[in-house]
Amino acid sequence: MLQNKIFFSVIAFLILISSIILIGYLTPDYHPNGGLRLKLSKSEINVASESFVKSFKPELVNKIKVISFESNPPILRWLRNTYILDEANKKIREQKLSYFWSVKFLTDSDSNVVITGDQQRNVNSSTIAELKLSQDGTVIGYSETFNENKVTNYLNPDSAKIYLEQFINKISGYVSFTKDSLEILKQNNLFVLDKIEEIEKPERKDYKFIWRGTDESGRLVYLKASLIGDKFKSFEITLPIPEEYNKSESSVYEIITVIFLFFFSLIMTIVVGLRRIKSYEIGYKNAVGLGLIVFILFVFSQLLALNFEFKLDFFVGIIFGGVFISLAAIALWAVGETYLREVWNDKFSAFDLLRNKYFSHSVVGKTIMVSITAGLFLTTLYLVVIKLISEYFNINFIGKSFVSANHITTDHPIIYLLSSSFSSYLFLILPLIFFISGSLKRLVNDRLTFIILNALAYTILIYMFIEPIQASLILSFTISLTLSFLIYEFDIITVILSFILFNFYLNIVEFNFIANNAYSSIWNVTLISSGIFIALGFITIFTKDKEIDINSLAPNYLENITERQRLKKELEVARIVQMSFLPKQNPKIRDVQIASVCIPAFEVGGDYYDFIQLSENKIGITIGDVSGKGTQAAFYMTLAKGFLKAIAKNFDSPSEVLSRMNELFYENVERGRFISMIYAVLDIENKTMKIARAGHNPVLISKHSSDITLVTPKGLALGLEKGIIFNQVISQETIKLEKGSIFIFYTDGFTEAANNKGEEFGLDRIKQILEKNSFESANKLLEILQNEIKKFIGKTQQHDDMTMIIVKIM
Known part of the structure; x- marks a missing residue:
């Protein structure tokens, strides 16, 4: 027994160290957000925006600010479809426009702040100005919102051009203009007029100007600006991107898998639930506990994304959303637990020990070690497969998790990513384990056959948010194969935590390469924290267990299932x-x-x-x-x-x-x-x-x-x-x-x-x-x-x- 524990610990340690080394080697070239290069932190961007408004727009000094970090999906799609992934990430890092900071200045009566599906605040209706800054703090865009109907004065085309050029040169600090188109080839950030569009209005003329120039990498860029009468409206530096990349289309495969998994889970929950309720073969105590945890983590993650900026209207929305998903979690766990326990009760060993407060049992220690190790291993596996398939496909990442960057703007990224990963990915892994794996276990006893069939089923339902679909399926099968092995060899808590930690590590590893001291330490803190938990798990494994029959810790309703199984036998x-x-x-x-x-x-x-x-x-x-x-x-x-x-x-x-x-x-x-x-x-x-x-x-x-x-x-x-x-x-x-x-x-x-x-x-x-x-x-x-x-x-x-x-x- 001792030799087995030593062998297990050595293997886990080797996998752990290898995973950390490979993660460091493969990122940022093969990470979905490998183009990140945050030279300024959120607090530094806040200082830069305050300096900007003091110099150019003092009336905005006391306005409410909302700072977010955003991506430009069309640029990312274009570069990733043009170059292989590691080269695309290098190109993304070379220019300023793929990722940017958005600073929105709101009206004093900001009553329209709400929570949307991707956890971003919808502040357009109350925004009076927006400043866009590149990752290094360079101004790449600025716009103002005002009542355009009140503007009646206007400029002639030449005056409008001179006004805009002077204004943009002043607020950007680096953009300059020329009349010689050859000059732009010799100097970066120098622009020449390319197009003027005059818009006739009843009492005025509006203008849209486009200049062309080159950025620091020598790439052609456009500067677009607009004037409402004699009042500045907006300017922004953009890349000339083929039109097809400006169209954001949802993946049909993603929609189908989401709908199927939703209805499959709903039908199984209703059908199995009704049958088990009639037979008194279902319990709610564990499910209610899980629902409470889901509710707390969901609300907490939403508040963290907003940095606890309390507003009554969206706080009520968060509460209602939390209640809904917690009720869904209760129903899913209550029914799924009884369904899986009938054929695979030993998969709940760690869960039953924790539920009965046997925290120092070796099974719990093993669960901790395997969960963290497997989470890092899955992250490594993800990056390795991405590297291999990027040699054959132009990889594009299309999921919201690769567009939203709340974990960068929140003040507590580690806690936010843990809570949001748990409350989000729990609803993907639970139906797979309970209903897919549980049904397969009823039909298949052979280990290898089960792992392969289970992996194939998971592959179809776990969409990796990658284009083309062939690349997504290859990656999904690799991840699913590992999860299927974990399901067969370890307990349900290990599989759930491994999958959640995989998504957590995949996002938190970004802080290891975004080139900012304020962020780079976050990855190190994550590794140290993980190491502490692994050490606790290691100590627990080698601690002598109290004599206890783990099967006796199962819920009371299992006796009814056992009796039914006895009668069936x-x-x-x-x-x-x-x-x-x-x-x-x-x-x-x-x-x-x-x-x-x-x-x-x-x-x-x-x-x-x-x-x-x-x-x-x-x-x-x-x-x-x-x-x-x-x-x-x-x-x-x-x-x-x-x-x-x-x-x-x-x-x-x-x-x-x-x-x-x-x-x-x-x-x-x-x-x-x-x-x-x-x-x-x-x-x-x-x-x-x-x-x-x-x-x-x-x-x-x-x-x-x-x-x-x-x-x-x-x-x-x-x-x-x-x-x-x-x-x-x-x-x-x-x-x-x-x-x-x-x-x-x-x-x-x-x-x-x-x-x-x-x-x-x-x-x-x-x-x-x-x-x-x-x-x-x-x-x-x-x-x-x-x-x-x-x-x-x-x-x-x-x-x-x-x-x-x-x-x-x-």
Whole structure:
């Protein structure tokens, strides 16, 4: 045991160190946000914006500011589709426009601040000015919002051009203008006029100007500015991008997978939940605890994104959003837990230990170590695969997580990323584990088969937000394969934490390469914190555990599941016993066709039939139905078979055989148990069929297609009475065999088979089928009867065995 723990710890340590080294090597060239180069922090941008407004717009000094860090998706798409990924990231870092700081100045009555789906504040309706700064603090755009209807004065084109050039030169501090188009090739940030657009208004003229020039890297850029009458409206430096990259289109594959996973989870939650609630096989205590955690983390992450800038309207929105997702988490966990525990309860070992406050158990320590190690390993795997596939595809990242940069603008990025990753990605991994893996586990026991099939299922549903779709599927399969291995080898908490930490590490690693001292330490703090938790896990692994049965820590409702499983297993055993004692094949006897079937029901009903070879030309035929269900019925059926085998060869009379069986059955079974039975002796040499009946369904006989009769000799069921009355009542009939005669022995499973309206198939329908098909062989006739029964009952569940023997005289 100690050697295993040492070996496990060494492997985990090697994976951990290798992952950290590879992450450092592969980023930033292959990271989705590898183009980041933040030379100024948020606080420094705040200072720069204050300096700007003091110099050029003093009226904005006391206005409310909202600072955000944003990306320019069209530029990113263009560069990544033009160059291989590492080269594209270098190009992105060389120019100023892919990522930028946005400083919005709001009206004093800022009442329109709300929370949107991507966690960005919608402040357009209250913005009076916006300043755009590059990652190094250079002004790359500025715009003002005002009531344009009040502007009536305007300038002529030349005056407008001079005014704008002077204004832009002043506020930017680095942009200058020339009339010589050749000069722009020799000097960066020098622009020459390219186009003027005059817009006629009833009382004024507005202008849109475009200048062209080059940036620091020598790349062609445009400077676009607009003038409303004689009042400055906006200017911005842009890259000339092909039109197709300006169109932001949602991935159809993403939409399909999201919709499918949502409805699949909803349907499974409702269907499984309703069934388990009725059976008292569901618990809410754990689910409510998880829902509370989700609520707290969601609200906390939203407030962190806003740096706790409290506004009543969006705070109410956050609360409502938190309540909604916490209720979803409660329903998902409550139903999913019971669904997975039924087939894989040991996957909750760490969860049950933590729930019962066994924090120092080695299983908990192992979970901590594996979760952090696997989270870093998945991050490394992600970057390695991205590097490999970028040699064959132009990789483009399209997910909101690669566009939004709340973790950069928040004051507490580590806490924000942890809380937002947990509240977001929990809803992706839980349905996959509970319903996909849980369903596969019901079907597949082989380890390798399960891992491969589970990985394929995950691949389809885990969209990696990468274009083209082929690259996304390759990456998704690699990640899914690792997750499937973790699911099979470790517990559910390990898989959940590994997936959440993977997304956390993938975002937090950005701080390792964005070239700003205020941010670079965040990655180091993350690694140190992770190291501390791993050390605690390591210590816990090697701490002697208290003696405890982990299975005993499972929720109480699991007892109901266990009882149902026990009953199900009992039915399976009974079914095996029942089927093993039925004839493997029909007897072959001259001038006679024999066909037989026993269609087992959901519940074991104890139907029994058999053939006993009495001599070369004589066989015994029996059919019976044991009272009760389950293993007891199967046991009594076995007992009846043994009694019949022992008695039948010693007596030629069917009624005598049943009388002897009744005595033995009455002596050996508890009162209230009985078996209905027919025993017949088919004698080919004497061309007779002797039939005795112990309370069973009558035998159906067809001598001609229109001549169908019932043979109903008197008799009580076996085991109801000691023997005196039974022997007085029992009788037998002898039927003369004729060519073409058909004998049908059956149990009430056939006649009482019901459809969804509650109607029974009945004996009359069997007679009608026999009349129409009496010319058919025994096997064909049996096949026709079975097909008609199936059509009649449809999808209605069969609750009793259906057994039948057809004997046709040739």
